[in-house]
Amino acid sequence: MDHRTQVMPETKETSLSLLHQRGVVASDMATELHETIFMAKQERHKNLFLNYKNLNIFPVELLKDEGLQFLERLYMKRNSLTTLPDNLAQKLPNLIELYLHSNNIAIIPEAIGNLARLQSLDLSNNALQLLCPEIGRLRSLRHLRLSNNQLKYLPPEIGYLQELETLDVSMNQLMGLPDRLHRCLSLQNLTVDHNLLSHVPRQLCWLHRLSQLSMAANRLTFLPLDLGRSRELQFVFVDNNVNLKGLPSYLYNKVIGCSGCGMSSPVREGDLGEVLGEALSEALVGLPAEVKVVGSETDNVVPLEELAMRALHRIHHHRPTDLNLLPPITLPKSLLDLLQFPLGHCHRCSQAMFTIVYPKLFPLRDTALAGVHRRTTVSFVAYCCSSHCLRSFNLQG
Template sequence: MTDELQRLRAGALAGARTLRIAAGLETFPHEVFDLADTLEVLDLSGNHLSTLPDDLHRLHRLKVLFASANRFTELPTALGACAQLEMVGFKSNRITHVPAEALPPRLRWLILTDNAIAALPDALGDRHRLQKLMLAGNHLRALPGTLQRCASLELLRIAANRFDALPGWLAELPRLAWLAMGGNPFNEAAEARARSGHGAAQVGWSSLYVGEVLGEGASGRILAARLPSGAGQRDVAVKLFKGEVTSDGRPLSELAASLAAGRHPRLIPVLGRLNGHPDGTQGLVMERIPAAYRTLAGPPSFESCTRDIYPAGLRLPCDVALRIAADVASALAHLHGRGLAHGDLYAHNLLWRPDAPSGQACSLLGDFGAAAFAPPGPMGDAARRMDVRAFGVLLAELCDHAEGPLPDGARTLAGDCLAERPATRPDAAELAARTVPWAAA
């Protein structure tokens, strides 16, 4: 029994707004209802639960409920009666069925990653507040057509499913900006070609001097390493991919996109694909980024849902904000030219340095976890226009954090990218051209 569960049962958590219990629970602890007048966030991830009580709605202030890594085979219908519930997360369960009655009326953010769902109810399209829908790693071949009524939908993760094509109506969603679609039948052949190693350097594990862990994300760990180079050694980073499905899709899709992206001065340079790991682990060897670079923002919070969280009080000199935008536009045009969509163009996936000398990268675009080969034809163009909308969000944020007078064209370009008629947005090549003067600001 965990300390949190003991404290709950002892009545020591009165007034709590957040409760997290991972204690091998097989039944819902009814003492939770003692917190009904205050509880807003309930996290029951990492237990052995398969049901929730029918009277869950007694938690009348509940806004967020996580129950990932449990044993649910159906999304509980009790959720649908929770009047204030906005965020629902049931990742890595055994869910095959999503009843219409399980969808809360105020739903904004639904996470059903890594389950076995083959179909979703039409009622999902009636949740007009829906902004974030995360469905990677399921058995979906289609989405309910009613979702095209969800004009507020901004982020969609349908990677690692069974789609033979993207639904055509996705191209018309006015605010969709972040789409993960890799690892589906329509782009599996392109991914396989990219991973086959044609034109990509190979770096042997035995040639690396591997050091400490630099970081760890959903798709893998990043290790410090040194690679022999001429008469000396060069500092590199090694990303070792995990095998599990992440919120963005399969790590092997990220590997394929990273290799296909090729070289560009505003992307984190990939030196080659790792081979010969003793456990057969897939990986990439990349340039080690100097410590002067740091992440521009943090990822979205429960409250912000789809918007990054910038450091409090951050003010960017106007020329720095413009250079960041120009760097990203250049990188995005390069990716689109190579048949890729980034799918996760966010400030939290940018590294930047405020003191970058003129002519050097002020920022570097990374994290290819949601990147994918865009399908040919109109839907590929639609996926790229989604990236352009994401760029518009980023540019507007950069303008808001800029210190000093901005050129008139900055907010105009942001507005053009945010146009709710996707076909009227500029393409990435135009973005790069319109931001060229900013690169030398």
């Protein structure tokens, strides 16, 4: 009993002491924050560092009076912010970089689109479930980092970001990418690792400045036929997509990562055509069922639908501004879209392809890269426009 009566008062005093210390620390941090912002206003700082300040709300001092009209870079890493103020652009109109890595931000206000000069936005490691369409109004944005959030889709308006060079949406819950992403003509680095992607829009092949594409640890079963056709694209990483069985032959001379791809057990030579046919059927989702065709080496006549599409495409390609000169025709929207974005181009002669492809497989074990990529059973696939090109194509030149 004596021992117990001695310990209890001591414990109570210790608790009071800890509470007092925490209060002092919180008070000191508030004072330090106030002084930091006051100094930034007085000396017209262009950069302001508010990392690790234990902030739960956006500091009101930043939004008082005229705000910080001259501030260009604001760093607020590892706080506890849950949202941003609606008048952020009004009070900080000259922001070029906004760094909000590792907070608890769940909502981005529509007013974010008013930051006309913003070039870099980092919202990685937050709690975002939605990205508002107004993100597309950030016409100066060059770097957008949204990794490790809870995003299930990206708004189509992201395609309005003509200056965007870097987009990182890894570690989210994305099941697809917006087709309009191909309008981000300046995009150089796209990272979509650790999501739920089952396919990649073929329109991405029109990103002619894209140099690195990373889609590791997704659910990909198929890659666009033209992926790698652009000379700029030099690095492609699709590691740990266990159901991905074929890589377009354009990637043969690129730097690729494909460990953990392909089936868990090697595919027998006789099964490869069937496997590819299934993959192609999945890839051509959206096209009328009657044109989901995989040609073979014995097919000597290209289907009429394909010949018609190729003829229409030649007119469209040579006269892109004179679409009214096209003959009056009625086609499903998916086929009309193909006039602008073909399914692919022949890996042998570059002929555009729309409703049929002739695949030729080159198992990795038969290529020079077999020793480099040991943890995979994936194959390279050449896609040709006819049985003639199919027979004459050679992977190594």
